[in-house]
Amino acid sequence: MTFKHVRILLLLAVLLAAAGLRAWDRHVVTSWQSPLxxxxxxxxxxxxxxxxxxVQKLDRARFAPVGDxxxxxxxxFSGRLFPLPDISLGKEIxxxxxxRPARQSVSGNMLWSLKLRYYALRQSGFSLRPGVIRIFVIYHQGEEGKALDHSLGIRDGLIGVVHAFGLPKQDAQNNVVMTHELLHTLGATDKYGAQNMPVYPEGFAEVKDSPQYPQRMAEIMAGRIPLSATRARMPSGLEECVIGYKTAYEIHW
Ligand SMILES: [Zn+2]
Structure with a gap:
């Protein structure tokens, strides 16, 4: 065997190990046997x-509504009680x-995803414990009308990046965004379309309601409560959200 063969074999082994870890991660989080x-x-x-x-005053109680x-x-959905998710507060980073690259391209996205996974691994001391979802929350000052960068959640590596407002009165809405991104890491897809309007029927909480509008709750992956065919509002907290049938299917409930 030449040096080149050894290199190829090593590369294959690394790729296989990475794919194995990803599959293991997915199995752990979507089997719902142990606490998330x-x-x-x-x-x-x-x-x-x-x-x-x-940030100094944050504690895990702040995120308890997400687990509940x-x-x-x-x-x-399932009629049985899953173990309560274990949501803890990591160290400040x-x-x-x-x-994320400003211009979308396949190679650019792949490179960014690799960098993000490496970043997440580094911040958690290179722990390879399977099924651990890491959410990085960047806190900004709340300013009227100021839009935050897009939050995101990816399945590969189980990583979320959330842009949130560092204001106690925003805690409930921050938890909505966090839950949305957390569910992305489990395989849930977005359920909103043009102008960020929830898509019917999968983006609606009360699919069978008549009249259809206004709805009272938001489907968490649609993110907003449809008030009319052209208007929707942000829920004030998770008490105004549900997980819809399609999201439930996607996360293996
Ligand atoms: Zn989303």
């Missing part, structure tokens, strides 16, 4: 004293996650 393990890593989005204070919501919705 989620670690939230806070990151300051700016140098302000307000954000520093907010997933458990309640799981029981609604100074480094921002790699930014």
């Amino acid at each position: 393990t989620v670690v939230i890593f806070p990151i300051r989005g700016d140098d302000s004293a307000e954000i520093a204070k907010y 919501f997933i458990q309640q919705q799981g029981a609604r 100074a480094e921002l996650p790699p930014a």
Whole structure:
């Protein structure tokens, strides 16, 4: 065997190991046998004293509604009680996650996804424990009308990046965004279309309601409550959200 053969074999072994780890991750999180393990890593989005204070005061109780919501919705669909997700607060991180490429291309996206996975691995001390979902939350100051960068959740590596407002009164809505991205890591897809309007029927909480509008709840992957065919609003918290039938199917309920 030549040196070239050894190199190819080594590369194949690494690729196989990576694919195996990904499959193992997916199996752990969608078999719903053990508690979903989620670690939230806070990151300051700016140098302000307000954000520093907010991040300092964070504790796991702040994210408890996310676990309660997933458990309640799981029981609604399957009729059995899944173990309560274990959502903990990781250490504060100074480094921002790699930014998504501004221009979409297959190679650009692949490289970014690799960088993001490497970043997540590095921040958690290169732990290869399967089925751990890592959510990096970047806290920004709340300004009227200010739009935040897009949050995201990816299945490969079970990673979420959430842009949130560092204000106690925004906690409930931050939990909605966090849950949405967390469900992406489990394989759930978005259920909104043009102008961010929920798609009927899978993006509606009360599919069979008549009249169809206004709805009272949001399907979590649609993200908003449809008020009319052209208007929708953000739910104020997870108490105004449900997991719809298609999302439930996608996450293996
Ligand atoms: Zn989404």
